[in-house]
Amino acid sequence: MDGAFNFSLSDFSFAFLSILLEGLPFLLLGTMISGLIDQFLPARLMTRLLPRNPYAGALVSGLLGLIFPMCECGVVPIIRRLMAKGLPASNAITYMLSAPIVNPIVAISTYAAFRGQAPLEVTLLRLGLGYGVAVAVGMAVHNLPLHWVLRQNVIADIAQPQGLSGHSAGGGIGARLWGALHVCVGDFLNMTVYFVLGAGAAALFNTSINQDFIVPLAMNDWLATGSLMALAASLCLCSTTDAFIAATFSMFPTVAKLAFLVFGPMVDLKLIFLYSSVFKKRFVLGLVIGLFVVIGLLCMRLRVVWP
């Protein structure tokens, strides 16, 4: 049992089920909201409410999590539906990346978890970095052709002015609720396929890899930051509670913990699979690598001013 990889089927099953049980309710909540958006949110309303300037739109979208907090599992089906309702992809991606971090629940939990460890600074930096990175990604996406970013079926949905189900414009309340059910269930099944695959990958890492091999990495700032980001991606923690885990990495520098807190809600194994249901695989790969490099470098830069 001293090797780097030790597999146990019963332990894998236990961890796999626990990840599913934790994330599934939030995925279901996201798909329910998705169904209601499809049936009740007038097409193009989001476009009218948000600033017309795409960069200003990204700046505002990055703050929507303060009003509509959503965790990373639930936000993916929502942005897919919002894009079908006319929300620009750049704004949708900004909201997708920022909402799991820039929201009041995460702010409170981060502050509570880091009591005695500069809680205000960590909380403000987490929300600030999360917001800044999300907005920057949104602005970058604005300059990309849609067919580079979104899967073909999602682009086809956007081309339908009424959204995916194509019947949201008319009908009574009963018909709309039935329609919302169909959309919710359809989205739930689509997303859950990816969620199951991601949870399997996370459970495999979680139970089989010997974490003692990660600890020596804490001795080097660069390795510490990179390894905690990789750990965040593999643990698949919920952003509302991940700060309680991060705060315990006492041997790691604070900037590495910050990288863990910013990168984890944006990228983890299950999210990579969930993103693949909406975005092109090449875009997802670029997003993951880009976020890893940018967040890592920003946090290492902070190390200079905040040892």
Added chain:
Amino acid sequence: MTSTIHRFLTAGVLTVWGSILLTIYFTGRIAAYLHPNFQPFALVAGCLLVCFAFLVLIAPPTAGAHAGMRSSAWSVITSLILVAPLLLAFANTLDSFGASTVANRVYVQDLAQLPSAQLPTSGSSGTVEVPLPDNGSNPSQSSNTTQDDQYLLPKNKQGQIRAQVVDFLYAAQLPEVRDQLENKAVEVIGQLMPAKTNNPKGNRYVVVRMMMTCCAADAQPVALPIEPQQKPDLPDMAWIKVTGKAVFPVEGGQRKPLIQNAVLEKIDPPDEPFLY
């Protein structure tokens, strides 16, 4: 025909997921999987999924509702991906981790590594005076904390102080807790594992309790070193009751808890195997 197959497959998948969530919840097994804060969400999700399964069966066909529907074969494959891993995991889980996963994780042996713990904010080597923890990370506090926040640990019938593994981590840092335990006869329960570090004579083991933050996947083993009177003839991860003398030697510049002259007794798992 395709529509009918799709409808029944969808309802079937939702029923399986909902039933497993509700089964785990109502059999009480949920305590091993999720932190209490997350458990109600699993119940609500299970109920909703079963309701949705019923509604899918009775729903009127809606124009465009199945616009994205693929072939029957594809529906069957998707349903298998959704259901087969879930059922396999459900059939193979033991609702607890075995020795290999616990050995794969870093033991928490210091208060600073304990999720949700309030850390001492000034001074060093356990001489600080800080408010005692007011969170779920200390399982003893609910029954032992008096109105003036005095930290009182109960005793068993033999007069030994009954403490949790976590209490010893606090005791290493907080003098008022340590005063109650140091050089006293104590009783603690947990699971037996070999000591991975700080075991120069090779006579130390650890008694561990898994501490959960969100779900079992993130649980960390909180470990208390013990020196048994004789080498235990018990398998790794066996549930044990340990009695012995609590000491807090300074090792490697840090004050650490240790149970000396420990007597180990095999016990049944407790109702709540995890700490929260």
